[in-house]
Amino acid sequence: MKQEGILRHAATRLLGLIPTLLVLITIAFFLIRVAPGGPFDSEKALPPEIRANLDAKYHLDEPLLQQYFRYLGQIISGDFGPSFQYKDWSVNELIAQGFPVSATLGGLAMLLAFVIGSLVGIAAALRQNSAADYSIMGVAMLGISIPNFVVAPLLILGVAVYAGWLPAGGWDWSWQRMVLPVVTLALPVIAYIARLMRGSMIEVLHSNFIRTARAKGLPERVVIRRHALKPAILPVISYMGPATAALITGSVVIERIYSIPGLGSYFVQGALNRDYTLVMGVVVFYGVVIIVLNFIVDLLYAWLNPRIRYDETQ
């Protein structure tokens, strides 16, 4: 009965996302066209008739509103159109190429951050206010405040250039090339999750039902694992939706520093070159990714929390 409720909730939630996406597409579509310059401006001195041909080919000669509806119709059929800049490629193909790289990086970083962050947070909570707790949290604070673009070069210098343990950049799907970018991406998230987990674990350990569990004479390890872990991890779960999205979509800087051909790199190129279709395609695609991730986390949360019910009242 609960499962059904969650499924029904899922369906309504999904329907509700359509307007959100529509707004996103609309804003992105008009914003990029308001920006000065056009896709073919950089290629200097195009003869006017070729220019006109190009514009006609890509429907850039039509009124803006007409272009907008044409575009909408196109993406409903799942087609983001041809890239202006990468002439032999469609945007769909570019996304298919770049996204798996970015998703792998982001996904691995999130996994790493979740496991390590949670463990560190729990360890700190169980040693609350001890020297170990303070040093762990001090390091975590540093982890949050040092930006990626500082950490990455330091890691490259230390681990790749001086020690020579790992390659400094590039991409070939080997784990050696994944380690540094994944670690760079994960560090601040580890720190954040550790703090989140510590706080919520401490709070849960003070609740009455934990006292009941202790009064039952259960070993402390069981009290933590069976009674405290689930409620303590819920805030981390809700943070993971936006955090995963940010890791997958926000690795632009990291991809540049480590010269990784992820979607972020394409996106930057596309924006610099006014590659309307590429930029739009990536924006819409990211929008869908973010929404889907948040949605999954939402369901996960509901599934973990028996008090959330999606029945008639919702």
Add this chain to the structure above:
Amino acid sequence: MALLEVSGLEVRFDTPEGVVKAVNGMDFEVGEGETLAIVGESGAGKSQLVMAIMGLLAENGSASGVALFDGEDLMQMKPRELRGIRGRRIAMIFQDPMTSLNPYLTIEKQMIEVAMHHQGLARDEARAHAVEMLRAVRIPDPEERIRQYPHEYSGGMRQRVMIAIGLLCEPELLIADEPSTALDVTVQAQITELVGRLREQTRMSIILITHDLAAVAEVSDRIIVMYAGQMVETGTVDDIFYRPQHPYTRGLLASVPRLDRVSDDELQAIPGNPPNLLELPSGCPFRDRCSEATEGCRQPPPLWQGEGGRASRCVLPMDGGQIVAAEAVGEDGA
């Protein structure tokens, strides 16, 4: 030898404002099969007294004194030994049924873990045992309801579940900390009735904590009246109801309109507030609220003892009692 013998028990809490003197030298016994009621206003130290015995004080709390359970001092036990007693030989039911069960686990999980851990039962044996206990505390349809989560239970039903959990291992001592206070009046009566039934049907000893003197009349053997972390008077139910000695006890009784009625009155009939536990006055802590206070009450009042464990702590003489000690808990005292 009594099942539980407590002496000189003190509980202190370290706070930024200073040290809270929550329990100030409690001495009492609970015999086998006996039901002891501990009565007092909110903040009297009733809960912290039993928390200390169970080793469940908050992190900022510390306890001293002796609590012999079946001859062994609970206060000196290693955590591991204490865990072997908690839930198995001493069970505790808490004041707030709404938050005392884990909202993320089914009732089944929360029950069978006790039987599996302490009695080594297999999962389905433990489950059958749990269902039986739910039936014993009159949860309707226990096979079905055991699969539900706490939020699917009403407050009264949750407290029944807590009692059922407490009874799983047939403990020698059940500590019930205001098991019905948070519930509405009719449910309160049912829970009190349930405790009364347990008392008659089992050989279990019970410590029943309450601030409602009327509610304990029919279900207890002896009563301890507590004020500011101290015992002020103790005796049998009849002693306390018909021959109260201490002005505070009399005040409590005056706030109970009829003895045979279950009252939901807060015991506000005594004017004034309990003393600040951060700065307990030397002398009698009830002094500011006592209509019979005299200059002599600025000194620690004497402890009178009489036949059959009867005692009162007051300058006023106790019928048939003798002074055994004058103890101080305040600034000038111990």
